[in-house]
């Protein structure tokens with residue numbers, strides 16, 4: 042077993058790290074308005090991403106992308122997460138965000154949805170969560186009832202990122218509520234301007250993200266807008282979410298790495314009671330804990346990414362890495378804040394923002410308890 046990354050990935054890491062250190066960290070408090078990257082910074086960062094060859098990095102070569110493997114993407118996400126210059130959720134700077142769902146469409150639907158997204162002409166959001174169904178999407182109440190060559194959709198979705206700017210949504214709806222997550226959920230492409238689709242409340246969150254509620258009243262969706270077979274929606278979502286969980290893990294590594302760098306540097310220079318904080322064992326142990334847990338998380342994230350890239354079923358590894366890395370990075374941000382004292386609570390430093398973001402990741406895209414629930418099922422089945 043070789044614990045070193047291949048040289049081309051190390052080279053990629055060095056290049057992206059230089060980009061982050063030189064172009065992003067010095068301006069990281071000015072680049073965003075709320076949770077949106079300001080247009081002037083977006084165009085600068087995107088130009089640099091193109092120079093580095095990471096534009097459309099996740100998009101397969103057949104669709105004009107670079108077709109990088111998951112491990113290469115992990116390296117990029119890990120480095121980007123060392124700064125708060127980029128919004129944590131939503132579109133990045135390596136090209137439009139293309140969810141894997143769109144590659145499952147037939148040719149005509151790809152022309153209408155996938156290619157416009159790739160060209161930056163259309164934006165999509167993903168609508169699964171509901172007021173009464175978050176961690177347990179199998180209990181969702183939004184229904185899609187077949188009526189000839191259409192489905193009729195009724196219900197409410199909640200906390201949908203980017204719904205206000207989206208042209209269409211990737212909607213998960215129940216086609217058979219009795220079956221729930223075992224074949225009762227289907228995925229649809231729905232234009233936001235379809236009659237009966239309406240934006241509801243927009244939520245304010247402690248991270249600055251402002252997700253939306255979407256209301257559906259007798260929305261007629263053509264059958265050909267269903268992705269895959271009826272009832273396959275949950276199966277698809279689980280497959281795609283594996284990559285999302287590794288992505289979470291990678292971002293958590295970057296956050297913890299930056300917190301370790303900030304905390305170590307501050308501990309060396311801050312003198313209390315006649316000695317630098319770095320000389321105190323209480324502080325040294327905090328730094329050691331961040332380091333130890335970061336090393337462990339990195340192994341988990343790289344293992345899950347490597348298995349997924351090799352085409353293996355790595356659901357449990359993806360859950361494990363999401364759980365461990367997101368919890369680890371929150372603790373790292375918290376310890377970093379503690380070491381900084383009062384200055385760590387100010388918005389002059391990136392720590393409080395990383396702390397708020399990491400707190401949210403213990404809930405969103407798979408809450409920690411739900412990750413553990415699935416891991417426990419695996420343990421009880423296999424050990």
Ligand SMILES: Cc1cc2nc3c(=O)[nH]c(=O)nc-3n(C[C@H](O)[C@H](O)[C@H](O)COP(=O)(O)OP(=O)(O)OC[C@H]3O[C@@H](n4cnc5c(N)ncnc54)[C@H](O)[C@@H]3O)c2cc1C
Nearest residue numbers: 167168169170175176200201202250252405406408410411
């Ligand atoms: C900023 C933001 C952006 C979001 N973006 C999107 C989006 O774009 N699209 C989308 O579809 N959704 C989105 N979400 C929704 C998000 O994924 C859900 O909030 C998340 O999945 C948790 O669901 P919930 O809020 O209903 O919590 P619940 O499912 O009600 O859980 C509440 C608590 O109970 C715990 N819990 C639940 N079940 C169990 C159990 N069996 N055993 C023990 N503990 C349990 C959970 O871990 C959690 O701590 C977003 C949310 C936020 C805040």
